[in-house]
Amino acid sequence: MTGASLRLCRSLLQRCPCLSGTSPNCLNPALTSSIMTRSLSDSAAPPAAIQNPEAVTKQSVSQGYGGIADTPRLRSSLNDTEVAKFAAIAETWWDFEGPFKPLHLLNPTRVSFIRSALCRYFRRDPYSTRPFEGLKIIDVGCGGGILCEPLARMGACVTGIDVVEKNINVAQVHAGLDPLTSSIEYICMTAEQLVGSNRKFDAVLALEVIEHVADPSDFVESLSALVAPGGATVISTINRSLRAYAAAIVAAEYLLNWLPRGTHQWSKFLTPEELVLILQRASISVEEMAGFVYNPLTGEWSLSDDTSVNFIAFGTKEIPPTM
DSSP: OOOHHHHHHHHHHHHHHHHHHSSOOOOOHHHHHHHHHHGTEEEEEEOOSSGGGGOOSHHHHTTTTTTTOOOOSSSSOHHHHHHHHHHHHHGGTTTSSTTHHHHHHHHHHHHHHHHHHHHHHHHTTTTSSSSSTTOOEEEOTTTTTTHHHHHHHTTTTEEEOOOOOOOOHHHHHHHHSSSSTTEEEEESSOOHHHHHTOOOOOEEEEEEEEGGGGGGHHHHHHHHHHEEEEEEEEEEEEEOOHHHHHIIIIIIIIIISOOOOTTTTTTOOOHHHHHHHHHTTEEEEEEEEEEEEETHHHTTTEEOOOOOOOOEEEHHHHHOOOO
């Protein structure tokens, strides 16, 4: 699977002229315009840090965004409409038969990919019960904590952030039920706001989030700013393909009623080529990519080279050259 995923990623880079900067025609026109516009402002001043980074603690849940300065360079990727959607169903995060049932079904496969990729990259023992011991990992858009908890059980020092305060409250209560997850740090804020604290993480994760933000490029810039040099990034999302429209919207929202109607907008999905380009511009090199495929007979998800609907990408942040 690893070799096939790497070949798939390299194939995307080789076959798509837009990734070499010679042809933007294969991209979403609005996205391309946004990317090209920001390329003229790369010399902007770096974000200012808050005076006391330790102020970014669990107290932020009750304080909202107080104490965290908005950075001048990174624009907010917050989408108020999307925030309202998820706030309305926040109480159901741990209802395995509720609106988040598809994510609960997908979660073991997501965790499998993350475990494999991070163990390989950080040279950890994949057979260890706690392979992430000592690694600082942040889950951006953590929701109710369904990804944070397995990461904590694998030994990681986990931080979860989300802009919906109800999500954070639900995540904290559920994490407190297990001593292995009670140490998870949950904060109610955006990635852009956390950048202002100058905190860095070994791995930054954003799963099924980027299709809900206002601007994917701005969002990825924020993720990159949170990654320590030489660290890793994992992003999963939905391809902007006709097959994805049929499966993720028509079937999941209107026929099977797996998700509330209006959960997704097809125009906000990204193709694998677009995601690779956005990550490259944020100094993140995609090393591995895989698809998620659902088997309706078994009700289970598995990893595949088919990225036509759901897919996940693993990338690493460039280490700046020493002077």
